[in-house]
Amino acid sequence: MNKYLKIDPWCIMEEGFDGNRHRSSESIFSIGNGKMGQRANFEEQYSGSSLQGSYVAGIYYPDKTKVGWWKNGYPEYFAKVLNAPNFIGINFTLDNEPLDLAKCKVTSFRRVLNMKEGTLNRDFIAVLPSGLRVKVSVMRFLSLASPETGAIRYCITPVNRNAEVKVSPYLDGNVVNEDANWNEVFWTQLDHEASGHGGYLIARTLKTEFDVACGMHNRILVDGNECRDKPSHHSRDGYVELSYALSLKKESQLEIIKTIAVLSSLNHEKKDLPGDTKKVLKSAVQLGFVPMLKAHREIWAGIWEHSDIVIEGDDEAQQGIRFNIFHLNQTYRGDDPRLNIGPKGFTGEKYGGSTYWDTEAFCIPFFLCTAPASVTRNLLLYRYKHLEKAIENALKLGYKNGAALYPMVTMNGEECHNEWEITFEEIHRNGAIAFAIHNYTRHTGDHKYLIEYGLEVLIAISRFWSQRVNWSGEKMKYVILGVTGPNEYENNVNNNWYTNTLATWALQYTLETIDLAKQVDPAGYKKLAEKINFNDMEEPARWKDIIAKMYLPYLESEGVFLQQDGYMDKEQITVDQLDSKQRPLNQKWSWDRILRSCFIKQADVLQGIYLFEDRYDTETISRNFDFYESRTVHESSLSPCVHVVLAAKLKKTEMAYRLYLRTSRLDIDDYNNEVHEGLHITSMAGTYMAIIEGFAGKRVKEGRLVLNPQLPSNWESFAFKILFRGSQLKAEVNNRKVIITNESSVSVEINIYNHDYAIPGNSSVEIMRN
Numbered sequence: 001m002n003k004y005l006k007i008d009p010w011c012i013m014e015e016g017f018d019g020n021r022h023r024s025s026e027s028i029f030s031i032g033n034g035k036m037g038q039r040a041n042f043e044e045q046y047s048g049s050s051l052q053g054s055y056v057a058g059i060y061y062p063d064k065t066k067v068g069w070w071k072n073g074y075p076e077y078f079a080k081v082l083n084a085p086n087f088i089g090i091n092f093t094l095d096n097e098p099l100d101l102a103k104c105k106v107t108s109f110r111r112v113l114n115m116k117e118g119t120l121n122r123d124f125i126a127v128l129p130s131g132l133r134v135k136v137s138v139m140r141f142l143s144l145a146s147p148e149t150g151a152i153r154y155c156i157t158p159v160n161r162n163a164e165v166k167v168s169p170y171l172d173g174n175v176v177n178e179d180a181n182w183n184e185v186f187w188t189q190l191d192h193e194a195s196g197h198g199g200y201l202i203a204r205t206l207k208t209e210f211d212v213a214c215g216m217h218n219r220i221l222v223d224g225n226e227c228r229d230k231p232s233h234h235s236r237d238g239y240v241e242l243s244y245a246l247s248l249k250k251e252s253q254l255e256i257i258k259t260i261a262v263l264s265s266l267n268h269e270k271k272d273l274p275g276d277t278k279k280v281l282k283s284a285v286q287l288g289f290v291p292m293l294k295a296h297r298e299i300w301a302g303i304w305e306h307s308d309i310v311i312e313g314d315d316e317a318q319q320g321i322r323f324n325i326f327h328l329n330q331t332y333r334g335d336d337p338r339l340n341i342g343p344k345g346f347t348g349e350k351y352g353g354s355t356y357w358d359t360e361a362f363c364i365p366f367f368l369c370t371a372p373a374s375v376t377r378n379l380l381l382y383r384y385k386h387l388e389k390a391i392e393n394a395l396k397l398g399y400k401n402g403a404a405l406y407p408m409v410t411m412n413g414e415e416c417h418n419e420w421e422i423t424f425e426e427i428h429r430n431g432a433i434a435f436a437i438h439n440y441t442r443h444t445g446d447h448k449y450l451i452e453y454g455l456e457v458l459i460a461i462s463r464f465w466s467q468r469v470n471w472s473g474e475k476m477k478y479v480i481l482g483v484t485g486p487n488e489y490e491n492n493v494n495n496n497w498y499t500n501t502l503a504t505w506a507l508q509y510t511l512e513t514i515d516l517a518k519q520v521d522p523a524g525y526k527k528l529a530e531k532i533n534f535n536d537m538e539e540p541a542r543w544k545d546i547i548a549k550m551y552l553p554y555l556e557s558e559g560v561f562l563q564q565d566g567y568m569d570k571e572q573i574t575v576d577q578l579d580s581k582q583r584p585l586n587q588k589w590s591w592d593r594i595l596r597s598c599f600i601k602q603a604d605v606l607q608g609i610y611l612f613e614d615r616y617d618t619e620t621i622s623r624n625f626d627f628y629e630s631r632t633v634h635e636s637s638l639s640p641c642v643h644v645v646l647a648a649k650l651k652k653t654e655m656a657y658r659l660y661l662r663t664s665r666l667d668i669d670d671y672n673n674e675v676h677e678g679l680h681i682t683s684m685a686g687t688y689m690a691i692i693e694g695f696a697g698k699r700v701k702e703g704r705l706v707l708n709p710q711l712p713s714n715w716e717s718f719a720f721k722i723l724f725r726g727s728q729l730k731a732e733v734n735n736r737k738v739i740i741t742n743e744s745s746v747s748v749e750i751n752i753y754n755h756d757y758a759i760p761g762n763s764s765v766e767i768m769r770n
């Protein structure tokens with residue numbers, strides 16, 4: 001844990017400069033707009049430790065796999081989220097010395113991420129080795145209003161004497177990935193040009209051949225007056241720099257406004273990129289910094305209007321949840337079904353790929369409540385579009401007849417994960433994709449998607465489960481052997497309760513959807529059955545048999561579902577007996593020791609109970625919760641949120657609150673000592689789940705929204721909004737009552753504390769709390 005940031009409800013704030021924290025701050029203060037994003041690298045040169053990172057959505061590199069022992073079925077590559085050309089750079093030389101904070105005495109340093117408005121700000125005073133003292137103030141943003149553009153305003157003032165200043169804004173395509181497997185360069189440079197106050201360059205990824213074009217335009221003002229001096233131009237392959245030389249009087253302010261455009265061949269014809277880049281840049285420049293910023297702030301205001309959670313009485317919790325909501329919205333805007341949400345978003349390189357089961361299991365519940373249904377639909381369509389690749393993936397592993405195994409990690413539908421115990425065994429991901437279709441359908445009521453697209457995915461997934469199980473003559477049950485559950489601290493286990501449960505649920509849900517499709521769209525169903533060669537006599541019969549005879553391990557002595565076969569052969573120690581110096585286990589213990597221990601990395605049986613809560617009575621949930629919570633080390637960021645939801649359901653509010661703080665402030669307070677690698681973007685959605693499904697008790701049952709709000713003892717109140725089937729509801733919860741306001745014109749039925757209410761459009765109900 002490393003707690004150095006100020007608590008504030010709307011800002012993340014760092015005061016005082018410490019180079020040892022710089023990499024962590026670069027992650028935490030990252031900005032993005034769904035189309036691109038970047039770590040909070042300094043604009044000016046910095047010779048201290050830094051992870052340079054700018055990323056363009058959907059642009060990746062298939063880095064050649066590096067493994068010790070090749071196994072058949074491994075993918076050839078691991079897709080890397082690609083460090084893209086650096087477009088923020090502005091170097092300064094003052095009296096022939098570089099402005100480099102690693103070499104200056106820095107005072108009054110303040111870095112602020114303004115989450116309300118989506119800007120990154122930095123103010124400081126630096127004393128250069130020569131004794132020159134400068135005051136600096138910087139603001140930058142990546143526009144949400146025009147997501148191929150961004151702008152930087154950099155102001156610098158010599159405060160103790162006149163200075164000769166050289167300002168050099170640049171674009172640099174010669175960038176590398178720190179995590180490149182073979183130290184290869186991933187880009188080739190295609191074109192560059194410097195002219196007037198601007199320039200552009202185009203770089204192409206090797207192998208995948210994506211083109212990325214960056215353009216810049218610069219304005220220089222001295223004390224508010226436009227400087228007409230022409231810059232000198234320096235360019236070479238992959239690099240364009242302009243240089244302005246000025247004599248600055250003491251107390252005079254030099255302001256540089258660098259406007260940038262970043263376009264890619266994902267959205268433009270390659271041949272049009274130079275022209276389109278200039279066009280996009282020109283219109284941003286014509287608009288100007290202040291109007292650009294205004295438009296950007298307005299979009300943020302709209303986002304907060306739908307997605308904010310207001311907590312009164314607890315600024316730490318407030319800052320935590322806003323930080324998470326902010327980063328999720330910076331990472332994914334939901335307007336492009338080719339994009340997805342990487343575990344690190346645009347904040348670091350680790351994990352590669354863009355899509356894990358994280359999206360379906362954790363992010364979808366967030367987007368369902370806070371964004372129009374089309375956003376989640378695009379996330380589902382992303383998987384629909386990858387169905388063919390998922391079928392190919394399964395085929396490579398020996399499955400047939402249209403069975404699909406979705407990849408553990410992917411960019412374009414192909415598997416690119418290559419650790420056998422995960423790639424081949426962490427197959428529960430297939431179930432999460434089926435569950436997401438169900439989650440979307442029950443929240444939005446959009447059965448059309450289910451029938452037109454969802455069903456095809458469900459059948460392919462069910463075909464996989466049907467072939468993945470085998471019949472145990474000894475148990476007289478179907479079993480699923482050799483898997484890794486969500487708990488990655490055990491591999492190659494038999495009959496992971498979660499996986500077996502999810503598989504049977506997916507089969508059942510597919511059967512129900514087939515029945516529905518036959519009723520509501522018989523012609524569409526027939527067409528689909530023909531397309532995928534589906535025999536609805538034979539295949540469903542086997543599925544029903546599997547559902548009826550699936551083996552689900554159970555531990556009689558404790559009355560709990562058993563994690564997997566053999567779990568109780570392990571020495572049973574609870575987490576409270578672990579010395580805190582031994583944690584996190586994955587940094588302190590050998591892998592051998594981890595595998596032999598009973599400690600659980602992340603919610604596993606409890607993940608299943610969370611998904612299928614209605615099947616179990618409170619006593620059962622409670623027994624399982626107590627048993628597994630005491631053995632779970634939560635060393636996956638995805639873990640605590642599920643425990644919060646269940647703890648809240650069991651009215652263990654204070655425990656839920658402790659786990660909530662951990663999940664919501666995981667990155668701000670760096671609980672796992674790894675924030676320098678990037679943020680845990682997907683688990684941020686879990687934080688939202690923790691409040692909405694935990695403290696607010698949100699569920700959807702029989703087409704109706706259900707809330708059961710409770711208040712952690714140190715919160716005076718909390719308020720949030722939910723988009724539900726065309727309505728927007730605002731819920732306010734305090735010690736005495738719950739007020740639900742229907743802010744839309746669509747009337748809605750809602751169940752609160754087990755009572756039904758019909759709330760017409762533009763009206764509200766007040767309910768006294770139990």
Ligand code: BGC
Nearest residue numbers: 343356357358488636638682
């Ligand atoms: C977790 C996985 C998750 C991945 C990416 C791992 O540490 O165990 O469940 O999919 O991180 O977030």
